[in-house]
Amino acid sequence: MSSIPPPVKPVTVPEFRSAKGQRKLAVVTGYDYTAARLLDAAGVDCILVGDSLGMVMQGHPNPLPVTLPQMLYHVQCVLRGTKRALVIGDLPFLSYHESPRQAVRNAGKFLKAGAAGVKLEGGERMAEQIAACVRADIPVMGHVGLTPQSVQRFGGFKVQRNAAQIVADAKAVEQAGAFSLVIESVPPAIAEEVTKAVSIPTIGIGAGAECDGQVLVFHDLLGLFPDFRPKFVKAFAELGTAVTAGVSAYCQAVRDGTFPGPEHTFK
Numbered sequence: 001m002s003s004i005p006p007p008v009k010p011v012t013v014p015e016f017r018s019a020k021g022q023r024k025l026a027v028v029t030g031y032d033y034t035a036a037r038l039l040d041a042a043g044v045d046c047i048l049v050g051d052s053l054g055m056v057m058q059g060h061p062n063p064l065p066v067t068l069p070q071m072l073y074h075v076q077c078v079l080r081g082t083k084r085a086l087v088i089g090d091l092p093f094l095s096y097h098e099s100p101r102q103a104v105r106n107a108g109k110f111l112k113a114g115a116a117g118v119k120l121e122g123g124e125r126m127a128e129q130i131a132a133c134v135r136a137d138i139p140v141m142g143h144v145g146l147t148p149q150s151v152q153r154f155g156g157f158k159v160q161r162n163a164a165q166i167v168a169d170a171k172a173v174e175q176a177g178a179f180s181l182v183i184e185s186v187p188p189a190i191a192e193e194v195t196k197a198v199s200i201p202t203i204g205i206g207a208g209a210e211c212d213g214q215v216l217v218f219h220d221l222l223g224l225f226p227d228f229r230p231k232f233v234k235a236f237a238e239l240g241t242a243v244t245a246g247v248s249a250y251c252q253a254v255r256d257g258t259f260p261g262p263e264h265t266f267k
C-alpha cells in the first residue's frame with residue numbers, strides 16, 4: 001500500500017472572503033503547535049492567533065501586556081502545526097495605533113513569519129491603518145464592537161450597544177479594504193444589521209447567530225479556562241475536568257507504586 005497523504009486544500013484569504021452567503025465560517029483561536037494540529041485536523045476554516053493569549057497563556061487580566069515578539073513566536077508555533085486552515089495573527093496593543101506606517105511595518109512581520117493576514121481592532125479610527133496594510137498587500141481582518149484592547153476606556157469587558165457607531169465602524173473597515181470582520185459582544189440585532197450592511201464575512205463572538213461565521217477562544221470552547229465563562233461561551237467539551245482527573249490519577253499511581261508498570265519499563 002502506498003501512503004500518499006490525502007490532498008489538503010489550504011484555505012486562502014479570497015476563499016474565506018467569498019464564503020459569505022455560501023457557508024458558515026468556523027474560527028477558533030490557537031496559540032501552539034499541538035493545538036494547531038488538532039484544530040487543523042478538526043477542519044476549522046481559520047486559526048486566529050489571538051492576543052487573548054495574554055489571558056489564557058500568560059494569566060494577565062486583559063490582553064494589554066502582550067508584545068509583538070510574543071505574538072510572532074506563537075504564530076510560528078501555530079504555523080508548524082497547520083496544513084489547511086487560514087492562520088491570522090492578532091496585532092497586539094500599541095503595535096499599530098501610532099500610525100499607518102507602524103501598522104504596515106508590524107503587520108508585515110506576521111506575513112514574513114508565514115501568516116496569511118493580520119487582525120486589528122477598531123473601526124473608523126483605524127481605517128487609515130487598515131487601508132495602508134491593504135495597499136501593502138497585507139490582508140486585514142477588522143474587529144468592532146467590544147474591542148478588548150480598549151478595556152480601560154470601556155471600564156471592563158462590556159456589551160457594546162451603540163448601533164450607529166458599530167455600523168459606521170463596520171462600514172469603515174469594509175471601505176478600507178478588510179477581507180473579513182470580527183464583531184464582539186453586541187446584541188444580535190446590531191450584528192445582523194452589520195452583516196447585511198457589509199459585503200465581507202462577519203465573524204461573531206457574543207454577537208448572535210446571524211453572523212457569517214463564529215469565533216471562540218480555544219480554552220473556552222473546550223472547558224479549559226477557569227477564570228470566567230462569559231454568556232456567549234459554550235464549552236463543547238469539559239477538558240479541564242478531564243485534565244484534573246487524569247493528572248490526579250497519575251499522582252495516585254505514582255504514590256501507590258502502580259505506575260510505572262512492567263509494560264512501561266525497559267527490559
Ligand SMILES: Nc1nc(=O)c2c([nH]1)NC[C@@H]1CN(c3ccc(C(=O)N[C@@H](CCC(=O)O)C(=O)O)cc3)CN21
Nearest residue numbers: 052055056063148157158159217220225228230231232
Ligand atoms: N478566555 C477568553 N475568552 C474570550 O472570549 C476573550 C478572552 N479570553 N480574552 C480577550 C477577550 C476578553 N473577552 C471577554 C471577557 C469577558 C466578558 C464578559 O465577562 N462579559 C459579560 C458581560 C459583561 C456586561 O456587559 O455586563 C458576560 O456575562 O458575558 C466578555 C468578553 C473576550 N475575549
Ligand SMILES: CC(C)C(=O)C(=O)O
Nearest residue numbers: 029050051052090182
Ligand atoms: C476572540 C478573538 C476575536 C480575539 O481577538 C482574540 O482571541 O484575541
Ligand SMILES: [Mg+2]
Nearest residue numbers: 050051052090
Ligand atoms: Mg484579540
